[in-house]
């Protein structure tokens with residue numbers, strides 16, 4: 424089965440039944456699980472509706488993002504990212520580099536904070552940086568993080584069932600204490616509004632990449648189409664914003680755990696609109712110290728896969744390498 428557009432999944436039944444012992448037998452949950460399985464196998468991207476996150480909260484987070492990016496550069500740089508801040512904070516246009524290309528976006532990065540006992544040599548240890556000139560920024564984003572961590576856990580239960588595992592497959596040492604990343608991103612319009620490819624590489628908001636972890640939830644401005652996904656037929660398609668939804672995509676750690684059954688999908692951002700675009704991706708990740716390796720029950724499956732196709736990685740090492748590559 425091939426998708427030529429991103430499927431929409433109403434996860435309402437899963438949200439209502441998550442955590443219940445009998446959830447796997449619930450007909451509504453089973454229908455959601457089937458759709459998650461198809462979307463993850465064949466597309467790696469899907470929209471979710473029925474997720475229970477307040478549209479007003481999602482919108483408020485985008486609004487404070489716009490407000491922050493409209494500040495002067497010197498105000499924004501008051502929360503500038505550096506190695507001393509654990510690579511947390513504001514980065515200027517072009518400072519983020521994807522696979523050697525400077526991206527045409529500015530952003531603020533937040534990571535889950537570490538316990539005081541964390542290894543001091545971990546370069547991501549540091550304080551999150553909050554702009555005090557945008558009122559409510561911090562409490563809004565913190566509320567949002569709380570609900571998104573819950574939604575990430577719920578969808579991972581659905582994915583666990585879709586793989587034929589128990590609902591708590593991704594709890595405990597795998598993702599019971601999930602790391603998370605939140606980026607508030609601003610994309611200025613490109614100067615050439617007919618620009619749709621990254622052949623010259625310099626007008627792309629975010630160059631093609633796959634995400635690092637388990638699941639990404641993109642909260643994006645309505646009325647601006649800028650995100651593109653590469654389908655299994657190698658065709659770039661636009662992912663239009665749909666009111667009340669998140670765009671969800673799977674990350675590299677899920678590729679490894681599923682032994683390639685669910686593959687993270689290439690995507691990129693080109694804002695060839697005349698409006699400034701804000702998006703806020705929330706990345707739901709494994710435990711920082713999780714050892715990620717193909718699940719044994721997925722090493723011999725019906726599609727003829729024999730053995731592990733991926734070497735084990737420690738998630739934290741993977742994310743440190745990626746962040747240092749982007750900014751180090």
Ligand SMILES: O=C(O)CCC(=O)C(=O)O
Pocket residue numbers: 606608629634641643650690691692702703704
């Ligand atoms: O802005 C977007 O729509 C997606 C951004 C993205 O892919 C990322 O930050 O990993």
Ligand SMILES: [Fe+2]
Pocket residue numbers: 632633634639690
């Ligand atoms: Fe991404």
